Amino acid sequence: VDLLDKSTISLLVEIALRLTKDGEKVKSNAVRALGYLSRFIRFNHHCDAVDDSRNSVFYGDPVCLQTMVQALMSSVTTGNVKVQWNVCHAFSNLFMNDTVRLSEMQWASSVYSILLLLLRDSNNYKIRMHAAVALAVPVTRLDYGSSFPDVVRGVTHVLESLSSNSSSSPSNFKHRDNLEKQLTFTALHLLGFVSPKDDQSLKDFLIKKASFLEDWLKGLCSAFNSAEDQPLASETINDEDGFSPNVSQKVMLSSAVVSLLNVYTSGNQQVITQRFEQLARSTA
Template structure:
């Protein structure tokens, strides 16, 4: 398709042009229909036109390349584009050979970028996939990566005074993403991930307690406007509570299956506090 070819060529241009090209690729990746098995193909907004899988691979690799060759604005737009990619309901992410590379790039940006806005939008993208299956073999790395960032942000260390104003938004988004991911953990996960969650039980317990304490506040304080506002039928506070409850219950199952009964009992107390 001509639009795809133009965007791919422009993605190799100068920074300003590359930034716009990345946004265009993201828009195309959101709406191109790449198979005929989606539950949403009857919705015109989700099926602008059918796409060649070869285009898909070229577009994704162009985005990955732009992370290493682009400036801050380009990297921010890459995160936004990958969010759009994950929103494409005609893709089976678990079947995509490039999926692990995409998750690795987002984790790299979230962990190492000096720009908090880039880190925040990388966290947004990591929270878009709607099922455990979408993360496939990358799931343990994504869970461990988000926990490490969460733990770092929970300390009082700031990497740069210039990032201070963005720190709260980043922390809220990482919290949302972490809850999203912890809601998917289960006794069926590999032993290395379960061992990691057992090792981090004390931190996770304190962190979840701090979130539970927020529900004593009568005011709705969403974790992040980007993440919460689309929860149809729920106030921000209710949506957060549902996510925290889901994460706690999933962790209880993991700890119980690992014979960590004392730990599981403490998390059960957290679960009861949310009822």
């Protein structure tokens, strides 16, 4: 992309937008192309602010960004399985663009809702896995905005449901392991952000799910101790099937436990606090 001038990239975006209204196969490729382009376009900048040495970088305006997002969201409801998979992949790319200020985007809550819906309800485990990937991309608590409580609750519900349901169709069986690993990464990523300052409804939810979260975290501790520094997401996950985050899983586990401990301590949950203090010592 960096080798193309801004007029060429602008034309590519326009073509991709038009093709999202085409047949399923064309729509699928168009959605993927939009996602790839959205990762590298520098949004919220003015073209006249670009110096001559950086003319190869295309600076897009917020209207262009909103149009691209609307096309992706529309494709979820009108596209087939492959289109939906590519929409999740596209949102992952978009979220990786550090010029997209997610906390300021009015459409962000709708995107999170769509990803949660796909994660919860899709019959295709590959789609669910890529929805989980996208939900783990934002790098700060602020990026989730007002959707943060819903995202935490949604991911936790799916994690609990998957943990208690060992059955899956033959077509999904090979993707179940990767889905579980990606959900683990996503859940730890999110739980590392929870704090006593969160909405009471979210804190109440975390208290309600304390037993499940404790058992799940203990299981991770045991797994980590027996297989030190094995990646959470499968190494086979790549650009086609997702990505394996380059983050120490033990650091993520410890961060999630400490964050939950702080929530339970602030809520005067003495019994739960004692259990999570013990858990925190084992992950230190």
